[in-house]
Amino acid sequence: MANVAAAEPTHKRSFWAGIGQGRHVLGIAFMVPAAVFLLFFLTYPLGLGVWLGFTDTRIGREGVFIGLENYESLWGDSLFWLVVFNTLLYTIAASILKFGLGLWLALLLNENLPFKAFFRAVVLLPWVVPTVLSAIAFWWIFDSQYSIISWALIKMGLISAPINFLGDVTNARASVIAANVWRGIPFVAISLLAGLQTISPSLHEAATLDGATNWQRFRYITLPMLSPIIAVVMTFSVLFTFTDFQLIYVLTRGGPLNSTHLMATLSFQRAIPGGSLGEGAAIAVAMIPFLLAAILFSYFGLQRRKWQQGGAD
Amino acid sequence: MATVDIRGVKKAYGSTQVIHGVDVDIRDGEFVVLVGPSGCGKSTLLRMIAGLENISGGEILIGNRVINEMPPKERDIAMVFQNYALYPHMTVADNMGFSLKLRKAPKSEIESRVQRAAEILNLTKLLDRYPRQLSGGQRQRVAMGRAIVRDPQVFLFDEPLSNLDAQLRVQMRTEIKELHQRLKTTTVYVTHDQIEAMTMADKIVVMHDGIVEQIGAPLDLYDRPANQFVAGFIGSPSMNFVKGKVRLGANPMLVTDSGVEVPLPDAQGLADGQKVVYGLRPEHIRLDPAGVPAQVVVTEPTGSEILVVARLGEGAAAQEITCLFRERLSFSPGETIRIAPQPGLTHLFDEATGSRL
Numbered sequence: 106m107a108n109v110a111a112a113e114p115t116h117k118r119s120f121w122a123g124i125g126q127g128r129h130v131l132g133i134a135f136m137v138p139a140a141v142f143l144l145f146f147l148t149y150p151l152g153l154g155v156w157l158g159f160t161d162t163r164i165g166r167e168g169v170f171i172g173l174e175n176y177e178s179l180w181g182d183s184l185f186w187l188v189v190f191n192t193l194l195y196t197i198a199a200s201i202l203k204f205g206l207g208l209w210l211a212l213l214l215n216e217n218l219p220f221k222a223f224f225r226a227v228v229l230l231p232w233v234v235p236t237v238l239s240a241i242a243f244w245w246i247f248d249s250q251y252s253i254i255s256w257a258l259i260k261m262g263l264i265s266a267p268i269n270f271l272g273d274v275t276n277a278r279a280s281v282i283a284a285n286v287w288r289g290i291p292f293v294a295i296s297l298l299a300g301l302q303t304i305s306p307s308l309h310e311a312a313t314l315d316g317a318t319n320w321q322r323f324r325y326i327t328l329p330m331l332s333p334i335i336a337v338v339m340t341f342s343v344l345f346t347f348t349d350f351q352l353i354y355v356l357t358r359g360g361p362l363n364s365t366h367l368m369a370t371l372s373f374q375r376a377i378p379g380g381s382l383g384e385g386a387a388i389a390v391a392m393i394p395f396l397l398a399a400i401l402f403s404y405f406g407l408q409r410r411k412w413q414q415g416g417a418d
Numbered sequence: 419m420a421t422v423d424i425r426g427v428k429k430a431y432g433s434t435q436v437i438h439g440v441d442v443d444i445r446d447g448e449f450v451v452l453v454g455p456s457g458c459g460k461s462t463l464l465r466m467i468a469g470l471e472n473i474s475g476g477e478i479l480i481g482n483r484v485i486n487e488m489p490p491k492e493r494d495i496a497m498v499f500q501n502y503a504l505y506p507h508m509t510v511a512d513n514m515g516f517s518l519k520l521r522k523a524p525k526s527e528i529e530s531r532v533q534r535a536a537e538i539l540n541l542t543k544l545l546d547r548y549p550r551q552l553s554g555g556q557r558q559r560v561a562m563g564r565a566i567v568r569d570p571q572v573f574l575f576d577e578p579l580s581n582l583d584a585q586l587r588v589q590m591r592t593e594i595k596e597l598h599q600r601l602k603t604t605t606v607y608v609t610h611d612q613i614e615a616m617t618m619a620d621k622i623v624v625m626h627d628g629i630v631e632q633i634g635a636p637l638d639l640y641d642r643p644a645n646q647f648v649a650g651f652i653g654s655p656s657m658n659f660v661k662g663k664v665r666l667g668a669n670p671m672l673v674t675d676s677g678v679e680v681p682l683p684d685a686q687g688l689a690d691g692q693k694v695v696y697g698l699r700p701e702h703i704r705l706d707p708a709g710v711p712a713q714v715v716v717t718e719p720t721g722s723e724i725l726v727v728a729r730l731g732e733g734a735a736a737q738e739i740t741c742l743f744r745e746r747l748s749f750s751p752g753e754t755i756r757i758a759p760q761p762g763l764t765h766l767f768d769e770a771t772g773s774r775l
Contacts, residue, residue: 310470311503315517315564316491325516329507 157386164380175387185388187363188371192395195282195367196346202286203342204335207293212323214294215301225298232291240355243284247271247356271357274364281365284352289345293338300334301327340403344396368392420481420494420571420604421446422467428475429462429628436462437628439476444621447602449595453615454625454651460608461576463625467606468497468574481571496565497574500581502557504549504564511536511545514563535566538597555586562597573598575607579614591617612652616640624648646772649697649765655725658698658739661769666690676731678710683764687775694775697765700725700742709758712739714749724748728755 158175162168179185214225231239246253247270255267270280304327312322350369353359359366359374366374368388376385422444429437437459444450452460465471467478469490477484485493496517504513512519514535515528536542539559549557558578565573575594579587595618598605609615615622616636624631624639624647632644636652643649649657662674670685672694680696688694712728715738719725726741726749741757749755766775 305501305503307499307501307503308505310468311497311499311505311564312516313470313490314468314495314497315568316520321520326505 154386155390157383158390159387160383162382162386164377164382168383171383175384176391178384179387179391184363184366185371185391188366188368188388189391191278191363191365192347192367192369192392194278195285195349195365196343199282199285199289199346200339200343202282203289203293203346204339206286207290207338208297208335210290210294211297211301212327214298225295228294229291231288232295236288236351237355239288240284240352243280243287243352244356247280247284272361274362277357277361277365281353281356284356285346285349288352289342292345293342296338297331297334300331300338304330336403340400343399347396347399348392421479422450422572422604422606423479423482424463424467424476425479426476427463427466427473427478429459429466429471430474435474435628437474440625440628440630442623442630442633444604444606447604449598449605449607449618449620450623451607451609451615451619451621452623452625453609453612454631456610457627458625459628460610460623460625464497464574464576464606464608467493467572468495469493494571495574496568496570496572497576498558498561498565498578500577502549502561502578502581504557504560506549508548509545510541510547510549510552510560510563513549513560514567516564517568531567531569532563535563538566538600539563539593554582555590558582558590559593562594566597566601571604573603573605575605577609578607579609580611587614594618613654616652622652624651626651642774643697643765644774646695646697646767649767649774653699655700655740655742657765658700658703659767660696660698660730660737660739662694662696664688664690664692664694672696674731674735674737676733676735676737678731680710680759682766683761688766693769695767695769695772697767698739698759699763700740702760702763703739703741703743703757704760705743705747705755706758707756709756711754711756714751714753714755716751717749719748726755728757 157168159170159172160168161171161174210228214221214228218224245251249269249272250267252267252270254270255264258264259267269276271277308326308330309322312326317325348369349367350373353365353367353370354373357365359370368391372385372388372392374385375388376382379385422442424440424442424444426439426441427437428435428439440459440463442450452463454460462471466473467480469485469488473486477486479485480493480495505516508516511532514532518528518531532545533542536545539562541556541559541563544552544556544560549560552560558581561578578594579590582590591614594607598618607614607618619636621633622636622639623633626647631651632639632648639648639652643652643657646659650659660672660674660680662672662680664682664685665671665673665679666685666688670682670688672680672682674680674696682688710730712730714726714728716727717724718727722744724743724745724747726743726747728739728741729736730739731737739757767773768775
């Protein structure tokens with residue numbers, strides 16, 4: 106482009122024609138809308154959140170920069186540490202269950218079942234229903250008096266009194282994890298099913314002829330070939346679970362005795378009903394290291410393996 | 419090493435029968451090629467031997483044991499797939515040693531057997547690579563290596579060369595044949611390419627629409643095809659077929675639909691006016707001043723030979739005939755040449771049944 110211009114110095118181009126011709130100018134022009142979008146809707150809120158974490162802003166009052174004071178007070182706040190523990194427990198337990206059950210479901214759906222398309226559609230349902238709606242449904246399922254689970258178990262004669270699902274520390278934790286697992290399974294199952302379908306059936310046939318049992322085929326063929334997709338799916342699943350808010354907010358609001366309070370719900374509680382925007386923001390910012398760790402773990406530990414690299418086909 | 423006996427084997431998917439009773443006897447150490455057009459059931463038959471498909475009827479015996487109900491891993495066979503089916507997440511060495519690892523063979527034994535197979539196939543330098551890093555021919559060799567390492571009773575090949583380019587295919591053809599001569603393992607090889615079948619087989623099984631059309635040594639099939647299908651399938655370029663009627667007399671003649679008269683060498687057992695198909699291979703046609711006139715349509719010189727497509731007779735019933743000459747000749751389209759069959763190398767088939775007369 107520059108050479109052409111130099112070779113023809115007498116040739117005059119209008120300003121707009123120049124822009125139309127210049128790759129760089131035009132390229133940047135095309136990128137501007139996306140950049141503006143990212144700046145306004147991602148970078149600005151994130152930046153504002155980080156900034157608020159360093160201030161003592163309250164609702165209705167401009168704050169001033171107070172450095173790490175919010176974080177120092179959180180460090181000594183036993184509720185904050187309980188919430189961190191809750192969040193880790195919630196994330197780890199729910200993710201393991203979602204992975205196990207999701208993989209199991211994906212393997213089932215990958216077999217030649219009758220009504221395969223129908224079952225695949227049904228599996229997606231929990232994912233399609235708005236979270237708040239399904240949370241309300243679970244709220245009824247876990248109701249201390251009218252719970253259908255308690256009712257069924259009493260009718261079967263297995264228990265004599267209704268289970269106090271959301272009123273007991275252990276029960277409440279198990280209940281919200283169960284609800285989260287129910288909601289998260291479709292994402293894991295359908296994604297892993299897509300991964301399973303990319304594995305050529307002839308690999309399984311070759312392994313069968315090589316003498317592999319069903320378990321050995323799963324262990325040596327399916328699992329290693331699925332591992333890149335497992336890494337991506339589980340990273341997303343962990344991120345979604347770690348930042349969960351809606352389910353808890355509807356089901357327990359963090360109770361009983363803050364046993365189901367997560368970092369997201371605590372952040373909201375301190376910032377909006379409590380009015381301490383700065384402290385709430387600091388709790389939200391405190392989630393970032395955990396999320397980064399999860400991403401880095403999957404990036405370095407699980408993502409592209411050596412066998413996937415090199416030699417394009 | 420073992421014999422393979424296929425006795426009245428049938429295959430049906432629901433109510434659709436795809437293989438209608440196939441009988442093949444394969445001797446110990448024999449290289450048998452199943453050949454036929456796509457959809458003829460040859461791959462299905464191979465997969466039934468392997469145990470990847472159920473056998474709907476009849477019996478398959480490997481080494482005199484009925485294997486109908488035996489799971490694949492107990493049949494002691496190894497198979498090379500069309501797409502090689504190499505495990506992408508394992509190195510070449512792990513791919514080749516996988517079956518031994520599953521059998522819990524000691525590490526040193528796995529290593530030495532993989533090493534030996536790699537030497538046979540020239541793969542020693544590639545043992546640490548992953549399948550992605552190999553070329554098509556190398557992957558093909560790894561797939562064969564995986565079969566060799568197991569030292570099975572029978573090798574099964576399912577169109578192993580069809581994913582390779584033409585040049586490599588010829589090269590691998592030779593390699594597989596050499597390998598068989600060296601290991602002398604009974605081999606069943608499926609292909610749709612009759613040249614592969616002709617060049618590699620001890621015995622060819624020509625299949626068509628789920629039945630066996632003919633079984634025989636390559637040259638027997640070439641010289642004496644049992645029916646019109648085999649005649650047209652074996653040989654390249656394929657055999658010319660001219661429809662016509664027999665006219666008996668002092669010099670028995672075939673009168674083609676377009677009215678051209680061709681002498682019949684042997685009219686024994688033929689009836690006057692019988693409708694027949696006259697088969698003549700392109701390479702068995704020679705130029706002869708006393709021959710039948712034909713009009714040149716297209717010529718295709720390849721250097722070593724020249725392919726001439728000529729029209730026999732006039733009008734709508736005119737038939738095109740392909741001739742192959744080894745001499746350096748040059749014809750222009752529209753030119754009339756006189757051609758005659760080489761004596762003793764013609765074939766006659768019944769028009770209705772297609773079987774050899």
